[in-house]
Amino acid sequence: MEQRKNSKMEETVKTFQELGVSEEILRALEKKGVGLPTRVQEEAIPPLLAWKDVIAKAPTGTGKTFAFGIPMIEHIDPSSDDLQGLILAPTRELAIQIADELRGLLTYYKDIRVTVLYGGQRMEPQIRSLQQHPHIVVATPGRLTDHYNRKNLRLDRIKTVILDEADRMLDMGFFDDVTKILNRIKNRVNLGLFSATISQEVMTVSWMYQRDEVEITVAPTAESKPDIDQYSITVPRLEKEEAMLRILRSGAFERVIVFCNTKVMCQSLSDSLRRSGIPADCLHGDIKQATREKTMAAFRSGKLPVLIATDVASRGIDVDDVDAVINYDVPDENEYYIHRIGRTGRARKKGISFTLVGSLPERVKLDEIAKYAEFRITPMIFDEYGCLVPAPAEEKHPPRKRF
Numbered sequence: 454m455e456q457r458k459n460s461k462m463e464e465t466v467k468t469f470q471e472l473g474v475s476e477e478i479l480r481a482l483e484k485k486g487v488g489l490p491t492r493v494q495e496e497a498i499p500p501l502l503a504w505k506d507v508i509a510k511a512p513t514g515t516g517k518t519f520a521f522g523i524p525m526i527e528h529i530d531p532s533s534d535d536l537q538g539l540i541l542a543p544t545r546e547l548a549i550q551i552a553d554e555l556r557g558l559l560t561y562y563k564d565i566r567v568t569v570l571y572g573g574q575r576m577e578p579q580i581r582s583l584q585q586h587p588h589i590v591v592a593t594p595g596r597l598t599d600h601y602n603r604k605n606l607r608l609d610r611i612k613t614v615i616l617d618e619a620d621r622m623l624d625m626g627f628f629d630d631v632t633k634i635l636n637r638i639k640n641r642v643n644l645g646l647f648s649a650t651i652s653q654e655v656m657t658v659s660w661m662y663q664r665d666e667v668e669i670t671v672a673p674t675a676e677s678k679p680d681i682d683q684y685s686i687t688v689p690r691l692e693k694e695e696a697m698l699r700i701l702r703s704g705a706f707e708r709v710i711v712f713c714n715t716k717v718m719c720q721s722l723s724d725s726l727r728r729s730g731i732p733a734d735c736l737h738g739d740i741k742q743a744t745r746e747k748t749m750a751a752f753r754s755g756k757l758p759v760l761i762a763t764d765v766a767s768r769g770i771d772v773d774d775v776d777a778v779i780n781y782d783v784p785d786e787n788e789y790y791i792h793r794i795g796r797t798g799r800a801r802k803k804g805i806s807f808t809l810v811g812s813l814p815e816r817v818k819l820d821e822i823a824k825y826a827e828f829r830i831t832p833m834i835f836d837e838y839g840c841l842v843p844a845p846a847e848e849k850h851p852p853r854k855r856f
Contacts, residue, residue, distance in 0.1 A: 466489050466490065466492075466495060467490065467495055468489060468490070469482060469487075469489075469490055469494075469498075469523075472490060472494075472495065472498045472499055472502075473498070473499065473502055474498070474523055474527070475527055477561040477562050478523055478526065478527070478558055478561075478562075480560070480561050481557065481558050481559070481560040481561055482558075484560060485557055487519075490516070490519075491515050491516035491519075491520075492511075492515065492671045493509060493511040493515050493516055493517055493520045493669065493671045494516050494519055494520040494523075496509070496520075496669045496671065497509050497517075497520040497521065497524075497645070497647075497669055498520060498523055498524055500667040501520075501521060501524035501525075501613075501643065501645060502524045502527060502528075504528075504642050504643045505643060505665070505666070505667050506643050506644050506645065506663040506664055506665065506666035506667065507521075507643075507644075507645045507646070507647075507666060507667050507668075507669060508645075508646045508651070508655070508659050508663065508666050508667070508668050508669070509645070509646065509647045509648070509668075509669040509670075509671070510648055510649070510650065510651050510669070510670050510671065511647070511648075511649070511669070511670075511671035512649060512671065513649050513792070513795050514795070514799055515671060517617065517647045518550075518551055518554045518555075518617070519554070519558070520647070521540070521615045521617070521645050521647060522540075522551070522554060522555050522558055523558065524613070525538040525540070525555075525589060525613050525615065526538075526555070526558055526559065526562065526565060526589075528612055528613055529565050529588045529589065530588075531562070531564035531565050531588065532564075533588075533610075534586035535586075535588075535607075535610035536586075536587060536588065536589075536590060536606060536607060536608070536610060536611055537588050537589070537610060537611060537612050537613070538588060538589040538590070538611065538612065538613045538614075538615075539589075539590050539592070539597075539608070539611050539613070539614045539615070539634075539638075540589070540590070540591045540592070540614075540615045540617060541592060541593070541594055541597070541614070541615070541616050541617070541622065541631065541634070542591060542592070542593060542617050542618065542622070543593065543617075543618050543621045543622035543625055543627065544571075544593065544765070544766075545571035545572065545573060545593060545742060545745065546745070546749065547617065547618060548569050548570070548571050548591045548592060548593055549569055549571070549746075551569075551591045551617060552567050552568070552569040552591040555567050555589060555591070565588050565589070566585060566586065566587040566588050566589070567587055567588070567589045567590075567591065568582040568583065568585070568587040568589075568590055568591075569590075569591045569592065570583075570590060570591070570592035570593070570596045570597055570600060571592065571593045571596050571742070572593060572595055572596045572599075572742070573741060573742025573743075573745070574742045574743075576599070576600075576603075576605075579596075579600065579605075580600075580605050583600065583605050583606050590606070594622065594627040594630035594631055594634060595627070595630060597630075597634060598630055598633065598634065601634075601637065608634070608637045608638045609637075609638070609639060609640065610640070611638050611640075611641060612640075612641065612642045612643070613641075613642060613643055613644075613645070614635065614638060614641055614643075614644050614645070615644075615645045615646075615647065616631065616644075616645070616646050616647065616648075616658070617647050618647070618648060618649070619646045619647060619648040619655045619658070620648040620649060620650045620651070620652045620654070620655055620788075621648075621792075623652065623654035623655060623658070624652065624654065625765060628654055628658075631658065632658070632661070635658075635661075635662050644662055644663050644666075646658065646659055646663070649788075649791075649792075650788060680798045680802070680803050680804060681794055681797060681798040681803075681804040681805065681806055682803070682804070682805045682806070682831075683794065683805075683806050683808075683828055683829065683830045683831065684805070684806065684807050684808070684830065684831050684832075684833045684841070685807075685808045685809075685810050685819055685830050685831070685832050685833065686807055686808070686809050686810065686832075686833050686834065686835070686841070687810045687811075687816070687832065687834065687844070688809060688810070688811060688835075689811060690811030690812060692811075693781060693809045693811050694722070694725060696809055696835070697711065697722075697779055697781060697809065698726075698729060698731075699835065699839055700777070700779060700807055700841075701726075701731055701759060702731075705776075705777075706758075706776035706777040706805075707755065707758060707774075707776055708752070708755065708758055708772070708774055708775050708776050709758065709759050709760070709775070709776060709777045709778070709779060710759075710760050710761075710762060710767070710775055710777075710778050710779070710793075710796050710797075711733075711759060711760070711761040711762070711778075711779045711781050712761075712762060712763070712764065712767065712778065712779070712780050712781060712782070712784070712793045713761060713762070713763060713781050713782050714763070714764075714782040714784065714785060715763065715782075716737040716738060716739055716763055718781070718782065719735045719736075719737045719761050719762065719763050719766075720735055720737065722735070722761050722781065723735035723761045726759060726761075731758070731759055732756075732757055732758055732759065733757070733758075733759035733760070733761060734748045734751070734752075734757055734759075734760060734761070735748075735760070735761040735762065736748060736749075736760065736761070736762040736763070736766040736767060737762065737763045737765075737766045738763065738765060738766060740766070745766075748760070752772065753772055761781075764784065764786075764789045764792070764793070767792075767793070767796070772796070773799045773802070774799075774802070775796050775797045775799070775804070776797065776804070776805070777797055777804070777805045777806065777807065778793055778794050778796055778797045778804070778805075778806040778807070779806070779807045779808075779809070780793060780794075780806065780807065780808040780809065781809055782809075782815075783808060783810060783815040783818045783819050783822075784818075784822075785818075787821065787822050787825045787826065790808075790822045790826070791826055793806070794806040807833075808830065831843065832844035
């Protein structure tokens with residue numbers, strides 16, 4: 454396995470032009486205000502352009518979509534009506550986001566067509582889009598499988614396959630769907646795996662399907678790490694909702710995401726906040742796609758100040774101006790916490806997160822997360838005036854003397 458790891462010794466950053474990017478893409482990047490490539494783009498674009506397999510580990514928000522999207526576009530033959538590029542994403546929101554970013558890169562490539570396939574939407578509009586012979590399809594694994602089984606598309610001419618957020622996609626139970634899809638693509642030229650973490654499942658897919666892959670590891674830097682102040686608030690479990698309301702009513706935050714561990718709690722909090730006069734809505738697995746899209750549009754525009762979500766439903770949410778994240782429940786997995794708080798503090802803006810701790814098991818779990826991620830999570834309490842203040846340090850009693 455060839456390894457290309459970013460190093461502090463490598464200070465010189467190449468331009469997109471030096472990476473071999475076409476004039477059409479350069480013009481599109483300039484129009485979008487994109488200057489120099491990020492580290493993952495600098496590391497991934499050359500091997501993908503050279504038709505090499507890539508497995509890339511890079512933090513969220515480091516530009517992975519352009520890292521695989523640019524080489525895929527460069528490899529498309531617009532004179533052919535064949536489907537040539539496939540990108541698999543774990544959620545509908547992420548699939549839509551990737552397709553939108555690709556279309557932005559195609560501003561000066563008028564003959565390359567992109568379509569997006571995801572569940573929760575009627576099949577007929579998607580079938581019509583496939584009849585337009587897209588060159589690139591962005592899809593969730595389940596919906597792509599549905600279309601393939603109905604013979605709505607062919608996979609035998611695909612040259613490039615990308616798995617984005619591969620860790621979460623496989624963790625969500627798509628391993629069998631993904632492997633079946635890859636088994637059906639007999640003449641694939643290269644495969645790219647992009648992920649924030651490299652799990653055992655990701656390594657298994659790499660071992661099964663990649664050849665002489667280039668391994669890229671982009672460590673978090675001060676620039677790529679979100680600037681987030683992290684706080685924990687210990688309250689009795691039955692008083693969590695009141696604590697959340699105090700934060701939301703403080704007037705300090707215009708756009709907030711609240712995370713819950715279950716769909717039931719997610720829906721319950723959404724209903725309760727609306728009864729309290731706070732405009733809020735929720736995202737979870739039972740929400741219909743049309744409703745999800747309407748909710749996300751309202752949240753992005755600022756009309757909806759509070760979004761309540763489960764971990765799975767939130768995957769792919771990409772909103773730069775989230776002021777704060779509230780963990781109503783301590784997440785079950787360490788990585789979930791990292792993904793949750795990563796929704797704030799983006800685009801070099803300051804972020805803040807609050808985690809409500811309502812039991813000893815939750816405290817133990819949060820301490821484990823802090824140790825795992827090397828985060829400093831400051832304990833806070835509400836004072837007699839309802840204001841958040843640092844929790845008093847635990848008293849260390851001197852050892853008793855024996856006389």
